[in-house]
Amino acid sequence: MNALDLLHVDRIHGHGNAAVHALRGLTIHVAAGELVAVMGPSGSGKSTLLNLAGGLDRATAGSVKVDGVELGDLSPKELARLRRHKVGYVFQDLNLIPSLTAAENVSLPLELDGVRRRPARASAEAALAEVGLAELADRLPADMSGGQQQRVAIARAVVGERSLILADEPTGALDSETGEQVMRLLRDRCAAGVATLLVTHDAAHAAWADRIVFLRDGAAVDDTGARPAAESLLTGA
Amino acid sequence: MSIPHGLLALLRHGPMYGYQLRAEFEHATGSTWPLNIGQVYSTLTRLERDGLIEPQATDDEGRQRYALTAAGVSTLGEWFAKPVTHADRPRDELAIKLALASTTPGLDVQAIVQTQRVATMRRLQDLTRLKQEPGDDAGLAWSLVLDHLRFSAEAELRWLDHCEGALLKAAASGRTRPPVVEDDAALESTEERAR
Ligand SMILES: Nc1ncnc2c1ncn2[C@@H]1O[C@H](COP(=O)(O)OP(=O)(O)O)[C@@H](O)[C@H]1O
Ligand SMILES: [Mg+2]
Numbered sequence: 354m355n356a357l358d359l360l361h362v363d364r365i366h367g368h369g370n371a372a373v374h375a376l377r378g379l380t381i382h383v384a385a386g387e388l389v390a391v392m393g394p395s396g397s398g399k400s401t402l403l404n405l406a407g408g409l410d411r412a413t414a415g416s417v418k419v420d421g422v423e424l425g426d427l428s429p430k431e432l433a434r435l436r437r438h439k440v441g442y443v444f445q446d447l448n449l450i451p452s453l454t455a456a457e458n459v460s461l462p463l464e465l466d467g468v469r470r471r472p473a474r475a476s477a478e479a480a481l482a483e484v485g486l487a488e489l490a491d492r493l494p495a496d497m498s499g500g501q502q503q504r505v506a507i508a509r510a511v512v513g514e515r516s517l518i519l520a521d522e523p524t525g526a527l528d529s530e531t532g533e534q535v536m537r538l539l540r541d542r543c544a545a546g547v548a549t550l551l552v553t554h555d556a557a558h559a560a561w562a563d564r565i566v567f568l569r570d571g572a573a574v575d576d577t578g579a580r581p582a583a584e585s586l587l588t589g590a
Numbered sequence: 591m592s593i594p595h596g597l598l599a600l601l602r603h604g605p606m607y608g609y610q611l612r613a614e615f616e617h618a619t620g621s622t623w624p625l626n627i628g629q630v631y632s633t634l635t636r637l638e639r640d641g642l643i644e645p646q647a648t649d650d651e652g653r654q655r656y657a658l659t660a661a662g663v664s665t666l667g668e669w670f671a672k673p674v675t676h677a678d679r680p681r682d683e684l685a686i687k688l689a690l691a692s693t694t695p696g697l698d699v700q701a702i703v704q705t706q707r708v709a710t711m712r713r714l715q716d717l718t719r720l721k722q723e724p725g726d727d728a729g730l731a732w733s734l735v736l737d738h739l740r741f742s743a744e745a746e747l748r749w750l751d752h753c754e755g756a757l758l759k760a761a762a763s764g765r766t767r768p769p770v771v772e773d774d775a776a777l778e779s780t781e782e783r784a785r
Pocket of ligand 1 (some may be wrong): 395396402
């Protein structure tokens with residue numbers, strides 16, 4: 354079973370003359386353990402795709418399934434539970450809570466999900482150790498570098514038993530070495546069976562993926578997993 | 591790629607015979623530029639003729655080894671000291687292809703750019719996978735060659751983005767084709783047929 358299936362998905366923002374077709378008939382599958390990168394010009398629908406995949410936004414038409422569960426069939430309450438339980442997000446603005454320590458930020462989604470304090474703390478510490486921040490578990494975000502904060506955000510996304518990680522430009526603000534660390538970490542999570550959908554404009558980071566999907570005007574125009582088309586490029590031919 | 595200079599550089603470590611040189615060369619460059627043994631021997635013959643290397647006594651197994659001469663050492667020194675100029679490199683087929691595509695009627699240049707982008711991205715994926723593999727004994731020399739190839743692929747992708755942007759801009763302002771040169775009757779007749 355795939356961790357994520359989008360089938361003929363449309364997302365139209367607004368109505369009538371103001372309608373914006375952010376996604377058009379998009380079909381994407383991400384298998385468990387697969388790392389898929391999404392590239393495309395600004396406005397091509399990358400963030401919309403991630404929002405739909407994570408149940409933060411709803412498709413206008415088509416089907417979105419996470420671990421085989423059709424998101425469109427879920428009540429808001431069920432959807433919220435699935436989001437907390439199965440999906441980890443890393444956004445460009447990290448959304449760390451400034452008054453909580455690194456470990457508290459990471460364990461928060463588990464505690465919201467009903468995990469008791471001690472085991473949640475233990476899982477958070479393990480996730481922080483995985484991103485190389487075991488020592489900084491009790492620091493506040495303000496006392497960390499940008500790269501360290503980014504890694505806390507990633508630990509929060511991977512903590513627990515997530516089956517899908519969605520990352521929107523997670524390496525955007527990082528220097529190249531920290532960016533590589535982040536990619537290595539995502540790769541390791543995939544090796545452990547987690548599926549990852551990563552938006553990036555950096556080819557060096559996208560190259561860590563199993564597959565790269567190119568979006569344009571809300572549709573997938575290419576996929577490095579597919580074999581190249583042999584047809585002639587002459588339009589009039 | 592300068593095979594003669596490459597062999598001279600390897601002989602700086604001491605006398606070697608043909609098969610050894612080939613193996614050392616491929617080891618240092620991660621087999622990026624595989625040599626066949628014929629190329630090695632013909633290069634050795636030329637280097638000997640030019641007085642840059644000299645044959646040594648054969649080893650126990652009767653293999654002919656070669657050593658650098660003083661002239662060989664100084665030629666090698668000059669090679670390392672001189673920057674590689676643009677004219678030394680082979681013409682870049684991709685740049686020529688896109689340049690010509692942008693002036694050839696009836697082509698979907700954006701599709702050509704995209705096809706190349708996917709191919710170059712696949713190459714960068716392959717190179718990145720190689721880079722991730724735990725380091726073996728090929729060591730620093732191969733790792734530097736690999737980095738060069740990765741950075742070239744990244745640069746090519748950036749250039750393709752740039753080309754696409756320039757093409758879109760040109761299309762928007764109606765400058766997709768240069769004026770047809772008068773004496774270029776052949777090209778014009780191809781255009782006629784395309785219509
Ligand atoms: N909430 C929204 N309301 C209206 N239009 C939107 C909204 N979100 C995104 N869009 C439009 O949808 C298109 C895709 O946007 P987005 O998914 O953010 O692209 P990307 O992340 O690739 O830059 C753009 O044209 C954008 O302006
Ligand atoms: Mg975006």
